[in-house]
Amino acid sequence: QVQLQESGPGLVKPSETLSLSCSVSDGFISNYACSWIRQSAGKGLEYIGRIYPNGRTDSNPSLKTRVTMSVDPSKMQFSLTLSSVTAADTAIYYCARVFPGVGPLDYWGPGILVTVSS
Amino acid sequence: DIVMTQSPDSLAMSLGERATINCKSSQSVLYSSNNKNYLAWYQQKPGQPPKLLIYWASTRESGVPDRFSGSGSGTDFTLTITSLQAEDVAFYYCHQYYQSPFTFGQGTKLEI
DSSP: OOOEEEESOSEEOTTSOEEEEEEEOTTSTTTOOEEEEEEETTTEEEEEEEEOTTSOEEEOTTTGGGEEEEEEGGGTEEEEEEOSOOGGGOEEEEEEEEOTTTOOEEEEOOOEEEEEOO | OOOEEEEOSEEEOOTTOOEEEEEEESSOOEETTTTEEOEEEEEEOTTSOOEEEEETTTEEOTTOOTTEEEEEETTEEEEEEOSOOGGGOEEEEEEEOSSSSOEEOOOEEEEO
């Protein structure tokens, strides 16, 4: 059964770095890409980026300078960091599995609400 | 970026009716080498993540009722829901995965 679960702090101060993890089920990391999506009232669903099984990453140019994605196979986890956050980064953050190849997102984690506030 | 525009923004229907949601992309999402449209539809209910309904514009995801269907090609796409049920109340989003950054429509709220 495919499982994804986001974790991390729910509150981050402005100018600090947001760090999230996505724990996945066995077999995921070696075979599928993981995409990060966020959803806010103001901007709807927004693509942050994705990391492929070979470690290659792709990021939204609007966030690229602030985004880092990585994978830790030993922990079965993907990670996302977003630096220099502002209130505009307040959103629900999702990790999602990419359908094999360049595909849609067929499994999603439940999401985690991250609020940027002092 | 490819801009995805959905219409209408909201839709109020009755049980058993047919709902149609449109999605237009600012450029074609049809990949000529395989003749596939890189377009998906998702359903999102309150407090839940989006759920994949349709991909390749018209292929229904496993387990999705056949009341849901997708059509269209190039830049114009439609999600049709026939025989509306109470559980179909949700937001619906189109999504292009043709070109990064992969973008979503603004969403359509379906009420019954």
